[in-house]
Amino acid sequence: MTLPWDNVVNALVFAVLGILIFVAAFFILDKLTPYHLWKEIVLEHNIALAILIGALSLGLCLIIAAAVH
Numbered sequence: 001m002t003l004p005w006d007n008v009v010n011a012l013v014f015a016v017l018g019i020l021i022f023v024a025a026f027f028i029l030d031k032l033t034p035y036h037l038w039k040e041i042v043l044e045h046n047i048a049l050a051i052l053i054g055a056l057s058l059g060l061c062l063i064i065a066a067a068v069h
Contacts, residue, residue: 018064025060029053 030037037053040046 014068018061018068021064021068022057022061025064026057029056 037049041050041053
């Protein structure tokens, strides 16, 4: 059984494109906040901010997945 290489290449291209868009959007989100997200979440143990950023990340990923699909 042969693998449809066109589908594999398309899936990889769209996966990489989605990840790049997410990283760029997350970087912009980090720059728009008045504090450093990593410092607040990891060093200051701000659980509310971690939940908010997690929810924003999931929402952003859903939008990117719908746009790429």
